[in-house]
Amino acid sequence: MSKEEMLDMEARFERYVAAENKVEPKDWMPEKYRKTLIRQISQHAHSEVVGMLPEANWITRAPSLRRKVALLAKVQDEAGHGLYLYSAAETMGADRQDLIEDLLSGKAKYSSIFNYPTPTWADIGAIGWLVDGAAIANQVMLCRTSYGPYARAMVRICKEESFHQRQGYEIMMALAAGTPAQKKMAQDALNRWWWPSLMMFGPTDENSPNSALSMKWRIKRKSNDELRQEFIDKTVPQAEFIGLTVPDPDLKWNEERGHYDFGEIDWQEFYDVIAGNGKCNKQRLHARNVAHDNGRWVREAANAYAEKQAKRRKEESSAA
Amino acid sequence: MEAKEKYVLRLADNALILGQRLGEWCGHGPILEQDIALTNVALDLIGQSRMLYQYAAELKNDGSTEDDIAMKRDVFDFYNVLMVEQENGDWGKTIVRQFFYDTYNYFLYEALCTSTDQRLGEIARKSFKEIAYHAQFSAEWVIRFGDGTSESHERVQAAVDDLWEFTGEMFTPDEIDLAMTEAGIAPDLNQIAAQWKRKVTQILDIATLKMPESSFMQKGGKVGEHSEYLGFILAELQFMQRAYPGMQW
Ligand SMILES: [Fe+2]
Ligand SMILES: [Fe+2]
Ligand SMILES: [Fe+2]
Numbered sequence: 036m037s038k039e040e041m042l043d044m045e046a047r048f049e050r051y052v053a054a055e056n057k058v059e060p061k062d063w064m065p066e067k068y069r070k071t072l073i074r075q076i077s078q079h080a081h082s083e084v085v086g087m088l089p090e091a092n093w094i095t096r097a098p099s100l101r102r103k104v105a106l107l108a109k110v111q112d113e114a115g116h117g118l119y120l121y122s123a124a125e126t127m128g129a130d131r132q133d134l135i136e137d138l139l140s141g142k143a144k145y146s147s148i149f150n151y152p153t154p155t156w157a158d159i160g161a162i163g164w165l166v167d168g169a170a171i172a173n174q175v176m177l178c179r180t181s182y183g184p185y186a187r188a189m190v191r192i193c194k195e196e197s198f199h200q201r202q203g204y205e206i207m208m209a210l211a212a213g214t215p216a217q218k219k220m221a222q223d224a225l226n227r228w229w230w231p232s233l234m235m236f237g238p239t240d241e242n243s244p245n246s247a248l249s250m251k252w253r254i255k256r257k258s259n260d261e262l263r264q265e266f267i268d269k270t271v272p273q274a275e276f277i278g279l280t281v282p283d284p285d286l287k288w289n290e291e292r293g294h295y296d297f298g299e300i301d302w303q304e305f306y307d308v309i310a311g312n313g314k315c316n317k318q319r320l321h322a323r324n325v326a327h328d329n330g331r332w333v334r335e336a337a338n339a340y341a342e343k344q345a346k347r348r349k350e351e352s353s354a355a
Numbered sequence: 356m357e358a359k360e361k362y363v364l365r366l367a368d369n370a371l372i373l374g375q376r377l378g379e380w381c382g383h384g385p386i387l388e389q390d391i392a393l394t395n396v397a398l399d400l401i402g403q404s405r406m407l408y409q410y411a412a413e414l415k416n417d418g419s420t421e422d423d424i425a426m427k428r429d430v431f432d433f434y435n436v437l438m439v440e441q442e443n444g445d446w447g448k449t450i451v452r453q454f455f456y457d458t459y460n461y462f463l464y465e466a467l468c469t470s471t472d473q474r475l476g477e478i479a480r481k482s483f484k485e486i487a488y489h490a491q492f493s494a495e496w497v498i499r500f501g502d503g504t505s506e507s508h509e510r511v512q513a514a515v516d517d518l519w520e521f522t523g524e525m526f527t528p529d530e531i532d533l534a535m536t537e538a539g540i541a542p543d544l545n546q547i548a549a550q551w552k553r554k555v556t557q558i559l560d561i562a563t564l565k566m567p568e569s570s571f572m573q574k575g576g577k578v579g580e581h582s583e584y585l586g587f588i589l590a591e592l593q594f595m596q597r598a599y600p601g602m603q604w
Contacts, residue, residue: 084387091382095375095588098595098604099422100405103378104398110381111394118387156595156604206604214602322383330385332510333446336503343502 052253057183060126068252071245072182073127075254077134080120081145083113085138085319089153090162098156105202106159112195119188126184139324147305148235150313157210157217157224163203165225165232165270171196172266173236181253204273211277218278225274226282233297234305236263242302267295358534359472360414361434362541364424365531365577367407368435371425373456374400375588376443385446392492396453399485406478413474426596430585437576438521440584444514447500447507451514454493454558459525461490462550466542475540494558501562508563515559516567523572526551531577 036044045065051058058064087110094110097103121131137143148166153159174196177189210221237243237259249255257265267286274281285298308316377397384390408421415424438456443449464486467479500511526548528536535541559566575581595604 087382087390094378094381095591096594098599098602100371100401100408100425102604104401104405107378107381107394107398107401111391111398114382114387114391114394118391121387209604213604214599216599217602326383326385329383329445332504332506333385333389333500336500336507339507340499340503 049251052181055253056181057186058181059183067248068254069127071249071252072185072254073124073129076120076124076127076185077129077137078144078146080117080124080134081138081143082149083117083120085145085323086149086166087113087117088319088322089149089151089315090159092153093156093159096156097159102206109163109199109202112199116192116195119191123182123184123188127182135327139320139327141311141320144309146235147308147313148231150308150316150319151227151231152314155220155224157207157220158228160203160206160210160221161224161228163199163201164207164273165203165228166235167196167199167203168270169232169235169266171200172262172269176256176262179253179256204277207279208277211279221277222279225279229282230300230304231308233263233267233300234302236260236266238302238305264294267297271295357414358531359538359540360411361531362535363407363411363414363475365434365436367404367411367424368433369439369456369460370400370404370407371592372433372435372585372588373439373453374398374404375592376439376441377449377453379443380449389446393449396489396492399482399489403478403482403485406481410474410478422596426593430581430589431579433581433585433589434577434579435585436521436524437573437582438518438525440576440582440588441518441521442584444517445510447510448514448517450493450496450500451511451518453489454497455518455522455555456525457486457490457493458554458558459522459547459551460486462547462554463542466547470541471539494554497558497564498562501559501564511562512564515564516569519567519569520571520573524574524576527572527574529577 044063048058048063048065048068058068090106090113091110094103094106097106121134124134125131134143138145148169153162171193174189174193178186178193180186180189207221207225210217240246240258240260243259246255246258250258271281271286283298285296287296289296307313311317374397377393377400381390381394381397384393404425405421408424411424412419412421436456438452441448441452443452464479464483467475468483470476470479497511500507502508526544528544532541532544536543556566
């Protein structure tokens with residue numbers, strides 16, 4: 036393709052997505068669109084999988100059998116989300132094994148939020164409420180993203196995420212309505228998860244150079260700051276309703292804007308955790324690597340057996 | 356304690372302790388699909404344990420809840436078989452433990468579906484489909500490993516040899532089992548043993564694995580004489596209820 040033809044194709048592609056058409060795997064797409072989406076979808080997949088760890092940490096210690104069942108089911112859902120998303124990335128020509136290798140080597144990123152620890156049971160409530168809550172704000176938007184398979188995976192995932200969010204909020208509600216020890220546990224978790232949850236939306240718009248292109252291609256539809264504001268506006272009343280205090284002295288309803296004003300986010304912490312200096316970065320990556328290494332013989336055996344079976348079937352049919 | 360209550364607790368404790376063990380794998384499985392599959396088994400088992408503890412609480416009739424029963428007994432008051440408290444080990448050992456237990460559970464619950472005890476019959480009928488799936492899942496993996504690579508064959512044979520001594524307890528009736536059989540509440544364990552042996556022999560054969568010859572069998576779990584593992588399992592299981600007694604979650 037000549038350069039002019041290419042530019043022409045790109046212009047047509049832009050008009051196509053601007054008219055709210057979905058891009059499907061076989062359609063022509065700019066190479067940068069493909070790369071951007073593979074990176075975004077695989078990061079999302081990795082986040083689902085790494086995100087299992089801080090919560091799975093509490094499966095054996097859940098305070099009641101009912102909560103244990105709910106938590107197992109939740110973590111299992113997250114594994115399922117990882118699967119759909121790896122499949123969505125594969126529709127763009129990526130290979131799941133390569134993507135996983137990139138995660139294990141530390142080359143690929145995943146959501147930094149999962150590098151924070153879950154020392155208490157209330158963290159399971161806070162993660163469901165805030166982390167799944169923040170994920171939903173982002174993912175509801177992605178249900179309308181321009182790449183068809185990603186949008187469809189998101190529709191399915193969003194339903195489950197909002198269930199997780201309610202379940203997490205319900206854990207917090209039970210704690211906040213409980214004994215002083217339980218309420219303290221809930222407040223402590225909110226104190227630790229509030230700011231990292233706000234950071235989940237990414238840098239401020241002026242520090243987010245790739246966003247414009249994503250918006251143009253209808254991958255994203257709202258800016259980081261817009262999504263963050265939406266999340267805050269939705270979540271603050273939820274905290275108030277159960278009698279917990281959002282740990283931000285500058286938080287104030289702004290009548291004129293029709294939004295909450297909020298304090299300065301510690302972006303240094305955000306970049307530190309991304310750089311690998313969160314409390315659990317090493318632990319998380321180590322856990323994934325150990326699981327992968329210990330699982331190698333299992334995967335090899337499954338492949339070897341499948342090959343033997345295929346060969347046997349072939350022999351049988353040729354003998355028949 | 357009434358014999359029936361103790362019998363229900365045995366069933367419940369087996370399901371809970373094995374579910375708890377499987378819960379340890381969640382997030383650490385060898386491949387995402389199998390992580391999901393094993394978590395599913397854990398979910399089923401803990402769900403079953405809840406139905407059984409609720410029934411045990413009714414039999415106890417002193418205001419105890421399912422959580423009181425699961426979370427407030429010490430090691431000597433747990434009646435699960437030793438098999439289910441054994442360490443996960445590698446994925447192969449977990450699968451073999453599952454295979455031995457699931458196969459037993461399959462025949463046991465199949466028979467419990469027609470228990471003269473109405474509640475137990477109901478619970479068994481609700482659980483049987485899940486248990487049948489577990490038994491199929493673990494048997495398929497035993498075959499895959501036995502007939503997979505030489506490494507998988509060796510690993511899974513080692514697990515079979517290792518766990519063999521815990522199989523006997525499942526089939527050795529004591530006075531409670533006998534009383535249950537007598538009352539038509541539970542099947543005759545000799546019959547379950549014969550069905551189990553036939554199935555296990557068949558699967559190990561397909562998997563090109565050897566049936567261990569050793570005949571020494573451990574016992575004690577059913578009467579509260581446990582290995583060192585159970586205390587640690589309970590330490591995690593019961594941590595919250597012990598650290599924050601009497602609270603609602
Ligand atoms: Fe998810
Ligand atoms: Fe997500
Ligand atoms: Fe979720």
